[in-house]
Amino acid sequence: xxxxxxxxxxxxxxxxxxxxxxxxxxxxxxxxxxxxxxxxxxxxxxxxxxxxxxxxxxxxxxxxxxxxxxxxxxxxxxxxxxxxxxxxxxxxxxxxxxxxxxxxxxxxxxxxxxxxxxxxxxxxxxxxxxxxxxxxxxxxxxxxxxxxxxxxxxxxxxxxxxxxxxxxxxxxxxxxxxxxxxxxxxxxxxxxxxxxxxxxxxxxxxxxxxxxxxxxxxxxxxxxxxxxxxxxxxxxxxxxxxxxxxxxxxxxxx
Amino acid sequence: xxxxxxxxxxxxxxxxxxxxxxxxxxxxxxxxxxxxxxxxxxxxxxxxxxxxxxxxxxxxxxxxxxxxxxxxxxxxxxxxxxxxxxxxxxxxxxxxxxxxxxxxxxxxxxxxxxxxxxxxxxxxxxxxxxxxxxxxxxxxxxxxxxxxxxxxxxxxxxxxxxxxxxxxxxxxxxxxxxxxxxxxxxxxxxxxxxxxxxxxxxxxxxxxxxxxxx
Numbered sequence: 001x002x003x004x005x006x007x008x009x010x011x012x013x014x015x016x017x018x019x020x021x022x023x024x025x026x027x028x029x030x031x032x033x034x035x036x037x038x039x040x041x042x043x044x045x046x047x048x049x050x051x052x053x054x055x056x057x058x059x060x061x062x063x064x065x066x067x068x069x070x071x072x073x074x075x076x077x078x079x080x081x082x083x084x085x086x087x088x089x090x091x092x093x094x095x096x097x098x099x100x101x102x103x104x105x106x107x108x109x110x111x112x113x114x115x116x117x118x119x120x121x122x123x124x125x126x127x128x129x130x131x132x133x134x135x136x137x138x139x140x141x142x143x144x145x146x147x148x149x150x151x152x153x154x155x156x157x158x159x160x161x162x163x164x165x166x167x168x169x170x171x172x173x174x175x176x177x178x179x180x181x182x183x184x185x186x187x188x189x190x191x192x193x194x195x196x197x198x199x200x201x202x203x204x205x206x207x208x209x210x211x212x213x214x215x216x217x218x219x220x221x222x223x224x225x226x227x228x229x230x231x232x233x234x235x236x237x238x239x240x241x242x243x244x245x246x247x248x249x250x251x252x253x254x
Numbered sequence: 255x256x257x258x259x260x261x262x263x264x265x266x267x268x269x270x271x272x273x274x275x276x277x278x279x280x281x282x283x284x285x286x287x288x289x290x291x292x293x294x295x296x297x298x299x300x301x302x303x304x305x306x307x308x309x310x311x312x313x314x315x316x317x318x319x320x321x322x323x324x325x326x327x328x329x330x331x332x333x334x335x336x337x338x339x340x341x342x343x344x345x346x347x348x349x350x351x352x353x354x355x356x357x358x359x360x361x362x363x364x365x366x367x368x369x370x371x372x373x374x375x376x377x378x379x380x381x382x383x384x385x386x387x388x389x390x391x392x393x394x395x396x397x398x399x400x401x402x403x404x405x406x407x408x409x410x411x412x413x414x415x416x417x418x419x420x421x422x423x424x425x426x427x428x429x430x431x432x433x434x435x436x437x438x439x440x441x442x443x444x445x446x447x448x449x450x451x452x453x454x455x456x457x458x459x460x461x462x463x464x465x466x467x468x
Contacts (some may be wrong), residue, residue: 052371078373089368093386093461106378138462152372 004192010060035207082153097133121151143174273417280342292354309348338415346399353395357388397452
C-alpha cells in the first residue's frame with residue numbers, strides 16, 4: 001500500500017511562539033481512514049489543515065500522493081482534496097445542488113453535467129435529489145446540511161478527504177446515522193480519509209488507524225483494537241475520560 | 255389648480271428628468287468609485303479607517319458650500335451640471351463605501367475559509383461568494399446614498415444646475431408656495447419611489463441565515 005498522505009517531521013509554530021505541532025511524522029495509506037484524536041488545542045485541526053495548506057507547516061514536509069504540497073499549484077491541490085468542516089460550511093445563498101456542484105462550476109463544466117453529478121452525489125449521501133436539490137441551507141436540518149457538505153467534498157472525485165469534526169454539532173442519534181452513512185460510503189469509495197474528532201466512539205467506528213495527539217506530538221498511532229488495549233498513559237487517560245459516565249453508572253448499579 | 259398644472263406641468267416634467275439625470279449620473283460615478291474601493295479596503299484593512307474618514311469628512315461639508323467650492327474650479331465650473339454631479343458623487347461615496355466594506359467584512363469567516371479550501375480562485379471567491387453575500391448590504395448603502403442625493407440635488411439649482419430645486423428656489427424668491435410645492439412634492443415622490451424600488455431589490459438579494467443546528 002502506498003502513502004496517500006505523508007507528514008515528515010512537520011512542525012507548526014504560531015508567530016507568537018506557541019508550538020502547535022512538534023515534528024510529526026505520520027503516514028496515511030491509500031484507501032484507509034485515519035482518525036486523529038485529541039483534546040482541544042492538541043493541534044489536530046492544524047495538522048489536518050497543513051494537508052490542503054490552509055496553514056503552512058513552519059518546518060517539515062507534507063506530501064500528498066508523493067508530491068510536496070508546497071511545490072503543488074495551490075488551487076489544483078485544494079481541488080483534489082475534499083474538505084468537510086463542522087457546521088456553517090454551506091453557502092447560505094446557494095441551493096444544495098449548486099453548492100455541491102460549485103467546484104465543477106468553478107472549473108467551467110456545463111450545467112447539465114454539474115446537475116447530474118450533484119444529484120448523483122446527493123443520492124449517495126442519502127438525500128433524495130427531487131426533494132432536497134433545490135433547498136437552501138436554512139431549509140435543511142443540521143444532519144442534512146452535513147450530508148450536503150460531504151457531497152460537495154466528493155464532487156471533484158478527490159484523492160483525499162479531510163474531515164474536521166464533521167459531526168461535532170449534531171445530536172447523538174443524527175450523528176450515529178451520519179457515521180453509518182459515512183462508513184458505508186467510504187467502504188464503497190475506498191477513499192483516503194483523515195478525520196479529526198475528539199469522540200473516541202467515532203474514532204473506533206470509522207478509523208482503520210487512530211492517532212492520538214497530545215500537545216502537538218503523536219502520543220499513539222494504533223489500530224482501533226490495539227488502541228483500546230494500549231497501556232500508554234496518554235491513551236488510557238483518554239479512554240478512561242471518555243467512559244467516565246458509564247463507569248459511574250456501573251458503580252451505582254453495584 | 256388645473257391652470258397651474260397647465261402652465262407648469264411641462265416644466266415640472268422636464269425638471270424631474272433633469273433631477274433624475276443629475277442623481278443617476280452621480281450614483282453611477284459614486285458606485286463605480288466606492289464599491290471597488292470598499293472591496294479593496296477589505297483586502298487592506300489598515301487603510302479602511304483613513305479612507306472612510308475622508309469620505310466621512312466630505313459628507314459633513316454643507317451642500318451649499320460644496321457647490322460654492324466647486325464652482326470656481328476650471329473645467330468643472332464651466333457647466334453647472336458638472337459641479338452638481340461631482341458634489342452629489344462626493345456625498346454618495348460614504349454610505350456605499352462603508353456598506354461595501356462592512357458587508358464584505360461581515361461575512362462569516364468560515365465561509366471564506368471553505369471557499370479557499372474548495373480551491374476557488376480569488377476572483378471566483380469574490381464573485382461567487384463574497385459579492386452575493388454582501389449584495390444586500392451594498393444595495394442598502396446605495397439606497398441611503400440615492401435617497402440623500404435626490405434631496406441634496408434640489409440645492410444644485412442654486413448654482414444653476416437645474417432639477418426640481420429650480421421651482422423651489424423660484425417659489426421662495428417670488429413667495430409662491432405653489433411653486434415651492436411643485437418642486438418639493440415631485441422631489442419627495444422621487445425619493446420615496448427610489449427608496450421603495452431599491453428596498454425591493456435589497457430584499458431580493460438578502461440571504462437567509464442558517465440557524466444553529468437543531
